[in-house]
Amino acid sequence: MSSTAVVPLTIQDAEALIVAAAEAADGLRIPVSVSVLDAGGHLLAFRRDDRAVLIAGETSTRKAYTALQLNTPTADLVDAVQPGGLIHTLPTALDKPLLFIAGGVPPHRDGRLIGAIGVGGGTPDQDHRTATTAHATLN
Template structure:
């Protein structure tokens, strides 16, 4: 009989750590952003939009997190896959809940298992990815 080890899910406390770290990284760069953290089921754990962030950044941060979660990959790594000649070129419009293939979404793993995702929107795609990646370094 094999015993499966339970993986601790992403908690609201973890989500707040991710949001705070991404926010600090964005503030240090002088960029106003929105940050979304989703659990493994795609449910919202935490969200924050800076007062000066463009309104659409709330939607883009959430879709980036959702895309990273569903495909278990950083959105920065998926951009080429949805170009017209890419293998997933129809994926952005194929589902009821649209995916967003712009850098800034990163899946969160714990003990090798997918437990959630973080998405950042509001800066240039490379900046959003860097802020999300910086946040990932704070999770224990």
Template sequence: MSTTTVTPAVSPAVAPLTTADAEILITAAGRAAEAAGVAVSVTVLDAGGHLLAFRRDDRAVLISGETSTRKAYTALQLDAPTAELVDLVKPDGPFHSLPTALDRPLLFIAGGVPVRRSGRLIGALGVGGGAPEQDHAFATTACEELSL
């Protein structure tokens, strides 16, 4: 009688999002916003939802700091760009009660994107201060600049 030992597949370790990565994201998003003439706030969270980096342009409206952080948190928790979630929380959407269902508020406005390395979620980036489509573009541009 032969016995076969099954060893579970082990995924290779994926490096976490670092403060150096966060600075690259902040700088790239800020540069994209500046080129468009938009003053923004940018937030980077690690995979646990902890703040890694934050920067608010001197000219950005104060609320942009809060919106960038909530966009990043929403993208992280739902592992999806906030731009793709907007319709899901409309009154007739399947998740219409989600924005108020949790202790920590989510924000379903474009500008939050998950950050992945080797396909694994390692954090999130949120941009606030421009029009939602602009914030989304600045965030995705920043993620493209970070070679993951």
């Protein structure tokens, strides 16, 4: 059985995602923090705008971690954790830094999960737009 190796998310990819997210956030006129994780959940790159609220650093990392662990954009998970939702008890059932707020996106390469980007500091919609704009630039 032959298996083709998938190129992992590199530091160059992570830095390009940071730059693209910063440009997208500047376009929306919002100060954000951006975290990029590799497929193992390790921080590859981080940037916090000088004007971003301090908690945005933590939220950007948790959004990226959540998107990575569930292999789904966090915007698609918000309803699932509401009362009656499919994974309503997940946030309290695990001792993990999950955050079910829009702004986390998991990039793939050749159909395989390679990491995640998380954005915090704007509204959930702004964070999601910033993360998806950056994600779209990944080759």
